[in-house]
Amino acid sequence: MTECSSTARRACLAILLLAAGAGLALRPALAQPQALQEAQDAYEFAEYDRAIGLFSEVAQDAAVGKEYRREALRYLGRAYVARDKRDQARDAIQSLVELEPPLIELDPDREPPAIMDLYYEVRKQIAGDYQTEKADPGLQTVAIMDFSNGSIYERDRVASLSKGFPSMMINFLSGTVDLKVIERERIQWILKEIELQQNADVVDQSTAVRIGNLLGANAVLFGTYIMQEDEMWISSRLVKVETSEILLSEKVTGDPDDFFELIEDLSLRMTRAINVELEETELGSGSETQSLDAMMAYSDGLVELENGNYQAAYEKFLMAQEYDPNYKRAEIKAESLRPMLAASGVTGSGGGGN
Numbered sequence: 233m234t235e236c237s238s239t240a241r242r243a244c245l246a247i248l249l250l251a252a253g254a255g256l257a258l259r260p261a262l263a264q265p266q267a268l269q270e271a272q273d274a275y276e277f278a279e280y281d282r283a284i285g286l287f288s289e290v291a292q293d294a295a296v297g298k299e300y301r302r303e304a305l306r307y308l309g310r311a312y313v314a315r316d317k318r319d320q321a322r323d324a325i326q327s328l329v330e331l332e333p334p335l336i337e338l339d340p341d342r343e344p345p346a347i348m349d350l351y352y353e354v355r356k357q358i359a360g361d362y363q364t365e366k367a368d369p370g371l372q373t374v375a376i377m378d379f380s381n382g383s384i385y386e387r388d389r390v391a392s393l394s395k396g397f398p399s400m401m402i403n404f405l406s407g408t409v410d411l412k413v414i415e416r417e418r419i420q421w422i423l424k425e426i427e428l429q430q431n432a433d434v435v436d437q438s439t440a441v442r443i444g445n446l447l448g449a450n451a452v453l454f455g456t457y458i459m460q461e462d463e464m465w466i467s468s469r470l471v472k473v474e475t476s477e478i479l480l481s482e483k484v485t486g487d488p489d490d491f492f493e494l495i496e497d498l499s500l501r502m503t504r505a506i507n508v509e510l511e512e513t514e515l516g517s518g519s520e521t522q523s524l525d526a527m528m529a530y531s532d533g534l535v536e537l538e539n540g541n542y543q544a545a546y547e548k549f550l551m552a553q554e555y556d557p558n559y560k561r562a563e564i565k566a567e568s569l570r571p572m573l574a575a576s577g578v579t580g581s582g583g584g585g586n
Contacts, residue, residue, distance in 0.1 A: 267286050267289050271290065275311055278570075283307070291305045305325070310571045316575040322354070329358065337365065340416075343568055344568055344570075344571045345569075348421070349421055362425075362448075363446075364412070364418070372412070373412045373447070373448065374413050375443060377455075378395050379397050380455070380456040392532045393527070393531050394457075395416070397455070398416060398453075401453075404495065405503070408503075411506075419447070422446055422447070437469070437471055450506070456468075460488075462487065463488070464485065464488045519559075521561075521562070526556035526559050532548045533548030536548055549565045
């Protein structure tokens with residue numbers, strides 16, 4: 233240090249003391265641990281056993297920043313799934329949630345289905361019920377059920393849109409400031425838990441309200457679509473869970489190829505019905521597709537996924553990308569299945585994803 237006068241030295245000392253007292257960083261923040269980067273590389277190349285050892289090392293190191301330990305545990309759960317070690321994967325997710333706050337919410341588009349199931353199990357164990365975790369208890373919370381297929385024209389061909397349309401609405405609305413939209417995967421998990429499978433592709437108002445109560449949702453939306461050769465109808469009802477009051481009963485119609493705009497319109501109407509201010513620019517449409525063929529392939533993938541046919545689902549998501557190379561959500565969803573494929577013994581299944 234260069235020499236200072238006595239006054240300057242006192243000023244230098246004061247600055248140092250102030251910095252220490254305020255907890256200011258006098259050195260650069262620690263970089264990502266080398267072991268974490270090595271573990272991620274091993275995971276990407278499907279070296280799952282090596283990845284498990286490295287991720288475990290980072291997760292158990294108390295000197296490592298919490299954000300890196302959380303990342304290590306998230307990947308550790310995936311690696312255990314790839315090795316078909318469910319109990320160890322659950323322990324990883326349990327440890328991940330125990331690192332809160334801040335709130336940890338997993339993205340079902342990026343996580344393998346087995347990880348989401350374990351996440352919901354852990355949440356239920358902690359809360360003692362099916363209520364969704366909320367960062368802000370003042371948020372409006374909405375559950376969107378699978379739609380009913382009322383089509384006669386090519387009914388079987390468009391059947392999977394019963395899952396695709398609500399999935400698209402959820403993606404549109406997720407991440408908005410004043411609204412929490414419950415993911416489809418959580419709803420499907422609860423339906424299996426309480427053995428309330430949807431019968432004949434129909435969701436009635438009483439079922440919707442029951443699920444809404446279990447989830448702690450303020451409102452539940454369910455709907456019906458009818459596909460004709462040159463026209464599509466999508467109708468929906470939004471029900472207030474507490475009173476069973478119908479807050480919205482709407483129908484949108486248009487050319488089948490305009491499904492994107494129809495779902496967007498319906499999403500905006502729903503937000504207005506529950507007094508959520510939402511600008512069209514806030515809709516999360518960036519990862520969606522406007523190709524009906526791509527949307528149908530993606531929806532077919534959701535059906536295969538929920539039936540446990542992971543290879544078939546993977547191929548459907550890749551097909552959706554073939555129809556629309558810019559369909560980012562389909563790409564992410566396909567990547568999320570790689571650990572499930574590895575657990576099933578499918579070769580050539582690398583890690584992928586973030």
